Amino acid sequence: MCICASNIVSCSKVNLTGVPNDLPNYTSVLDLSFNNISGLRAQWTKHKLPNLHNLLLSHNRLNFLSSEAFVFVKQLRYLDLSSNLLRQLDEFIFEPLIHLEVLLLYNNHISQIDRTAFSGLNSLQKLYLSQNLVSRFPSELIKDKSRPERMRLLDLSSNRIKVLPIADLQALSAWVKDGMYFHNNTLICDCELYSLMAHWYIRRLNSAVDFKDDHTCVHPSPEKRVLRVYDLNTHMNCSTFKETDEEFYLDQTIILRCDTRHRDMSKTWMLPGNIILTPGNNQSYNVDKDGSLKITSIKPEESGVYTCFAVSEYLNETLYVVVKVHNFTINGNNDSLNTAYTTLVGCLASVVLVLIYLYLTPCRCFCCPDQGKSKNLHEDSIHSSMLSATPTHEDMATKAELNRHVAFIDPKDLQGQNGKVNPNGEEEVDEEAMQGKGKRKKSVADSISSVFSDTPIVV
Structure with missing residues (x-):
């Protein structure tokens, strides 16, 4: 019933209710899509498939995944479970798949995701969870300690998410934000959401530009009106978003990020005054491996516009960072306040002492000798x-x-x-x-x- 082409086994649209037992161990691509398979149990394959890297199970009737379903296929790099009947993702369900790069789970009925469901997916690059019933944003996928280092696409669009982890999203690099999709949700309107999306749109991130009209939210009023996120500055009087300058203090060591939309790009910095920074040009400037510019003991005269030129095979990008340096140290204001306070106290003490000297001279006691003198x-x-x-x-x-x-x-x-x-x-x-x-x-x-x-x- 299946078609074998070298190391590809295609069993699509043959009305299967289970996975064929006798799969050759050299199988690298297994296509089981468009069948009636309802579950993937621990013993769905009798022996290990060490060469299997693509497993296609879309458009079935899957509603159950065993916790040991992927023990014999640890080399998977592409797993398609889309368009099924899955309702939840249990703890450590995908943990054996340490080489998995793409996971498709869209168009299911997933409403519950355990916080450890994606643990172990250290090589994950793309995760598709759109068109489900997810109500909690899986923040463990974007936090520094738990986020897969190579993940560059997370699609959570068309779900039931109400609140976004704004602070965690803002801390992401631009190349991660570029693939962060959460349009068509039931987000609650507020000005933080507006500022986040306005910033992404100014940066021309794909997730904001491609689905501009689909970024909507629900107004917290009793009418529950659905508004476009980019119109909140008029409907909710949100401040119009404006890129702010970077402010630093005298003698601070600072790091300027070249936050490009692609991860691996060649980056060059130009200092204020149109001076191209070259290795060894100035010991106060150092370019890190990720392209960030480190400046030690910055001075007020180093204020200005710093330009980063990023180049890759498919994209050229130019970023500008405006730097302002205050002419005092980070604790300078406090020192000035302390000095003024000390001076004020000293003046008041001096006035008190003068008044004591003038009006409160100690009286002579009546028991002293010669007290009868006039x-x-x-x-x-x-x-x-x-x-x-x-x-x-x-x-x-x-x-x-x-x-x-x-x-x-x-x-x-x-x-x-x-x-x-x-x-x-x-x-x-x-x-x-x-x-x-x-x-x-x-x-x-x-x-x-x-x-x-x-x-x-x-x-």
């Missing part, structure tokens, strides 16, 4: 020695009681500097000083012109 004598002793420009004539013993020692500068020592001395060279004796207080030279008030010549010095 108030005027004490005030004269204190204020004249500290504030008056003219020395007072009071008892020196009273000054000693207050623990303040006052010395006056002899006008003779200042002759020819700031004042003039008595022209007669005579020394007048203070009469009050002669009355039991000892002799003291009396300074002539009009002979001293500078306040520094007769201001008392507190020792």
